[in-house]
Amino acid sequence: MGFIIIYIVIVLAVVEISVVLMRATGLDKDISRFQVVSLLTSTGFTTKESELISDHPLRRRIGMFLILFGVFSFAVIVSAIANILAPGFRLSYMAVSACSLIAILLIVRTPVMTSYLSSKFNRSMERSFDVHELPIKDVLLLEESDHFAEVPVGPxxxxxxxxxxxxLPSDADLNLLYIKRGTVNVRKEKHDTALEAGDVLYLYGNRHDFDVLFAGEIPDKTSESANKGRK
Structure with missing residues (x-):
């Protein structure tokens, strides 16, 4: 019974530490916790939220650790059960590991350490990764007024x-990246293609100009995946 309790403490500590690290990369708290548990248990939920992990270099590294830890944990449980049945098994070793993880958790959750991790991760993203490896928000959303949106053309x-x-007026601070029409992405003739119902416009630029031209057209259809990471 003592082994089970200590092991649960270790797993919970790993989860909480990983959540803190995920949040330090700019991920929302609720999304962080759900994705950490998903990775740890290798359930592999294919949600849009999971793309926030797979599209981010640092989050991918944390995710890989959690997947490996989950697989390793299963092996540990099987081995530990066998050791419990054998003489000489000591819970003190596991208790030390659990206490160490709790101490790490308490440290990383302090405001000073949280601020340090966020700053450290941001500097690491700037120095260590090429543009094509970075998520959209870190490449395009450089200022508060910057905005990226998917704009469906309704019937x-x-x-x-x-x-x-x-x-698009000539003075509008908006750029059309491409038009998605079914399974076809229109790029070359994007500005000279007559729009049809069902088209999806991928736009990047000033949020105010977007609101003026498109917010009334599709008030609830803007992409939120790129903006979640900014919170």
């Missing part, structure tokens, strides 16, 4: 039949 849209060269 009643006023923009149906118009070209994006007509929709």
């Amino acid at each position: 009643d849209s006023a923009y149906i039949g118009q070209k994006m060269s007509e929709v």
Whole structure:
């Protein structure tokens, strides 16, 4: 019974430490906890939230540790059960490990350490990774006014039949990345293609200009995946 309690303490400590590290990379608390448990148990939920892990270099490293720790833990449980049945097994060794992890957890959860980890991870992202390895928010969302959005063209849209060269004023601080039409991504002729219902516009630029042109058109359809990481 003592082994089970100590082992649960160790697992919970690993989960909480990993959640703190995930949050230090800019991930939301609730998302961090769910994804940490998912990785630790190798359940592999294929949600949009999981892309926040797979698309981020530092979070991927934490995720790999959790996956390996989960697999290793299973082996430890089997081995420990066998040792419990053998003479000479001492819970004191596991108790020391559990206390060490709790001490680490208490340290990393202090405001000073949390601030340090966030700063350290941000510097690591700036120095250690190429642009193509970074998540969208770290490449495009450099200022508070920057915005990235998916804009579905609805069946009643006023923009149906118009070209994006007509929709976007010349002085608008917005860039059309591409138009997604079914399984086709229109890039080369994106500004000269007449819009159809069902098209999805991928836009990047100033949030104010986006609100002026598109917020009333599709008030609840903006992409939130890129903005979650900023919180």
